[in-house]
Amino acid sequence: MILADENIAAPILERLRADGLTVLQVAEIAPTIADSEVLRLAAEHNAIVLTDDKDFGELVVREGCAHRGVVLLRLAGVPYPKRAEMVSALFHECGAELEGAFTVLSNDGRVRIRSLSPKQGT
DSSP states (O other): EEEOOTTTHHHHHHHHHHTTEEEHHHHHSSSOOOOOHHHHHHHHHHEEEEETTTHHHHIIIISSOSOEEEEEEEEEOHHEEEEEEHHHHHHHHHHGGGTTTTEEETTTSEEEEEETTTTBBB
C-alpha cells in the first residue's frame, strides 16, 4: 500500500491506481497534517510514503522516526506523464527494496535506495 503525501500530482496517483496498486492520499484522509503525522498514518495503514517533501529524509534518516518506507520524488522539470511513468516503473521494478528504505527517484532516472536499520523501520 502507498500513502501519497498532499504534494503528489494526480497523474501519478491515477497511474499507480491503474497499475493495480492501492494508493491512499493524505489530502483525502487528513489534509494539512504534519509530516510526523503522515508517518504515523502510514504506519497505521502499513503503507510506504510517497512524497516530494525532503523533510521526510530528516525524519526517517536523521531522527530515526519509524516508517515502512519513504519514496522521495525529485522530478522537477519532468512532464507529469513522464513522472507517472517513472514512479510506476520504480514501484514495479523495485517494490520489495522500497520496504524499510529511504528511496530517492531523481529527474534523470537515477534511483538511490538507502536501507535503514530495523530500529528505524517498522
